[in-house]
């Protein structure tokens with residue numbers, strides 16, 4: 001890969017990241033202190049388990065749709081087989097949502113952007129998934145501590161998505177070539193920023209993401225056993241397609 005190609009690759013992934021982010025960081029900077037009132041928090045907390053799950057599934061699906069668009073703009077992603085594209089999105093889209101979510105985390109009051117304002121973890125009490133929410137908030141907090149630039153975050157998001165150790169890939173070789181290119185792009189950006197030491201930290205974050213997403217799937221299996229009709233008839237089709245069908 002000549003340097004020029006590297007620049008072009010990174011530029012196209014950063015552009016894709018920018019164009020498929022529902023909110024830009026600067027937009028949310030002004031919202032940082034827009035917190036839910038006590039009454040609004042109580043309104044969430046008195047929701048039933050299935051109501052709150054349905055609400056969050058809708059919010060997550062909105063965010064996932066932007067990640068699907070992002071994936072389509074990653075050079076090489078569209079050359080993969082349809083099934084491989086779906087397989088990567090099934091496991092990677094939630095991970096990229098959580099990476100992006102970390103940009104909208106306020107470490108001063110431990111709040112994350114949700115439903116238009118910034119929410120603390122206790123807002124999600126009625127989900128009965130305290131351990132998952134705590135893990136999501138801890139992840140967002142730890143990602144903030146890395147202070148990634150938007151460029152670094154864009155390349156990291158692409159690498160999270162193009163991940164060959166996903167099960168049941170048809171053409172692993174092809175996915176490996178795309179993954180290696182994206183990995184070179186991330187290393188190139190980190191070298192340019194003189195922050196190569198971030199690479200191993202980002203690999204550690206990928207391991208945390210994987211455990212977070214398997215916890216999400218485990219909770220979803222528990223929930224869909226208890227509320228099969230809610231999942232079947234009230235959850236967004238994309239959420240079911242990506243997270244509920246084995």
Ligand SMILES: CCS(=O)(=O)c1ccc(CC(=O)Nc2ccc(-c3ccc(CC(C)C)c(C#N)c3)c(C(F)(F)F)c2)cc1
Pocket residue numbers: 020021022023053056057059060063064066067096097100101104112113114115116124127129132133136216219
């Ligand atoms: C990704 C595109 S973007 O423009 O960067 C963007 C676009 C929109 C947003 C706002 C946003 O949707 N935040 C939000 C959504 C859902 C959830 C959430 C809710 C519940 C659960 C538990 C599970 C049982 C369903 C999980 C999990 N796992 C995640 C959260 C937060 F994690 F905080 F709880 C925040 C943020 C960035």
